[in-house]
Amino acid sequence: MTSRRVAVAAATLLTIASMPALASAHGMAGQRFFPSTLTIDDPFVADELSLPTFLHIKQPGDSEVPAGQVTNISGEFSKRILPNFGITLGGEWNLLDPAANNRTESGFGNLEVTLKYQFFTNAAHETILSAAFGWEVGGTGRQKAGAESFDIFRPALLFGKGMGDLPEALAWLRPVAVTGIVEGVLPSRSGNKKFTLNDDGDLEVEIEKNPNVFHWGFAVMYSLPYLQAFVRDVGLPIIINRLIPLVEIDISNPLDRGFAGKTTGTINPGIIWAGKYFQLGLEAVVPVNERTGKNVGIRGQVHFFLDDIFPNTLGRPVFGR
Amino acid sequence: MGWRAILVLMALLLGSGTASAHAFLERAEPRVGSTVKIAPAQVRIWFTERLEPAFSTLEVLNERGERVDRGPAQSDETSPDMLQVRLKSIGAGTYRVKWRVLSVDTHVTEGDFIFRVAGGH
Numbered sequence: 001m002t003s004r005r006v007a008v009a010a011a012t013l014l015t016i017a018s019m020p021a022l023a024s025a026h027g028m029a030g031q032r033f034f035p036s037t038l039t040i041d042d043p044f045v046a047d048e049l050s051l052p053t054f055l056h057i058k059q060p061g062d063s064e065v066p067a068g069q070v071t072n073i074s075g076e077f078s079k080r081i082l083p084n085f086g087i088t089l090g091g092e093w094n095l096l097d098p099a100a101n102n103r104t105e106s107g108f109g110n111l112e113v114t115l116k117y118q119f120f121t122n123a124a125h126e127t128i129l130s131a132a133f134g135w136e137v138g139g140t141g142r143q144k145a146g147a148e149s150f151d152i153f154r155p156a157l158l159f160g161k162g163m164g165d166l167p168e169a170l171a172w173l174r175p176v177a178v179t180g181i182v183e184g185v186l187p188s189r190s191g192n193k194k195f196t197l198n199d200d201g202d203l204e205v206e207i208e209k210n211p212n213v214f215h216w217g218f219a220v221m222y223s224l225p226y227l228q229a230f231v232r233d234v235g236l237p238i239i240i241n242r243l244i245p246l247v248e249i250d251i252s253n254p255l256d257r258g259f260a261g262k263t264t265g266t267i268n269p270g271i272i273w274a275g276k277y278f279q280l281g282l283e284a285v286v287p288v289n290e291r292t293g294k295n296v297g298i299r300g301q302v303h304f305f306l307d308d309i310f311p312n313t314l315g316r317p318v319f320g321r
Numbered sequence: 322m323g324w325r326a327i328l329v330l331m332a333l334l335l336g337s338g339t340a341s342a343h344a345f346l347e348r349a350e351p352r353v354g355s356t357v358k359i360a361p362a363q364v365r366i367w368f369t370e371r372l373e374p375a376f377s378t379l380e381v382l383n384e385r386g387e388r389v390d391r392g393p394a395q396s397d398e399t400s401p402d403m404l405q406v407r408l409k410s411i412g413a414g415t416y417r418v419k420w421r422v423l424s425v426d427t428h429v430t431e432g433d434f435i436f437r438v439a440g441g442h
Contacts, residue, residue, distance in 0.1 A: 229432060231353070233348065233352040
């Protein structure tokens with residue numbers, strides 16, 4: 001090897017070595033950008049911050065809880081530990097009007113911790129698969145504001161699939177993408193004992209049962225940025241060309257302890273605007289049945305892409321490239 | 322206090338002048354998915370971020386998968402968010418533009434699109 005070649009090789013190695021880590025994340029699979037959905041969990045691991053997510057809805061009452069309005073403000077911070085493995089910390093603040101005691105109550109919900117491993121990514125088919133394990137830490141929130149006193153565990157599988165691999169004849173459907181989740185919601189306690197004094201002054205014991213729940217949901221979206229950049233530039237004006245209309249379906253099927261078959265859920269049509277550093281989302285929350293509610297609620301979210309805002313510090317994995 | 326902290330954070334994030342982001346395709350000449358009557362002499366694509374041209378590629382392929390560009394891709398000092406490549410003499414047909422770029426903050430993005438030529442030179 002001549003000295004000139006050695007010098008070129010050394011310079012190339014030094015250039016590569018001095019480059020910052022090549023970043024990806026951000027819900028990408030090939031040329032597909034998956035936005036963060038508002039209602040169901042995302043299938044990808046990323047450095048992101050959802051703050052705040054706002055929900056307001058009227059909920060029906062039952063024998064134990066009066067009908068009333070629920071206002072929920074929550075936040076989630078997601079951090080990659082490894083390029084495909086991350087942790088999410090979530091918290092919420094609830095306003096119940098009225099709460100179970102027929103008074104207006106507010107306070108923080110339980111802390112939620114979720115570990116997620118994105119174990120499969122296929123660029124050509126715009127596919128992401130991941131596994132997650134969530135833990136709602138019982139007793140960390142205010143019980144009167146709806147926080148449970150017991151732990152809830154949530155093992156889950158998540159997926160994302162973009163339709164960019166459809167044939168040319170179906171090119172207009174390539175901007176479509178679907179993400180989804182199937183998870184178990186497993187309370188650590190099968191029931192709570194509730195002690196009350198009746199009108200005669202006698203002690204009464206009630207047992208509130210906590211069922212295991214099969215929770216599933218999916219989001220179907222049509223990405224106008226994808227249409228513009230990869231299918232056909234139809235000349236959409238700025239702002240419009242970053243919109244992603246979507247519908248999210250979110251269903252809970254209790255499995256046991258007297259609640260089997262008492263399905264609840266919502267259909268959430270809405271829209272996301274995805275910018276460089278953050279996205280904004282707004283959805284209607286439509287109950288699927290009377291058990292869930294009779295009134296349409298609203299959900300909004302501001303979501304920050306930390307990997308784009310702080311690419312060399314907070315926005316990269318703690319370990320690995 | 323909590324809302325003040327959120328407002329300060331948002332102001333920092335929105336006003337961040339030093340951060341960069343993923344480079345997404347903003348527009349192209351010929352336009353994405355378009356049909357042109359006259360074969361273009363070059364393909365130019367603009368991105369939402371400044372690029373590292375030494376680590377960015379742009380290829381144009383015909384229907385048989387053969388390259389019809391006179392690569393490598395080049396950038397323009399006055400448009401650091403643009404990548405261009407000259408083309409060989411091409412006739413009527415469908416052409417695929419494949420790109421893979423590195424933005425200045427080291428995010429890699431990639432993609433492809435087609436354009437059609439209705440008539441050759």
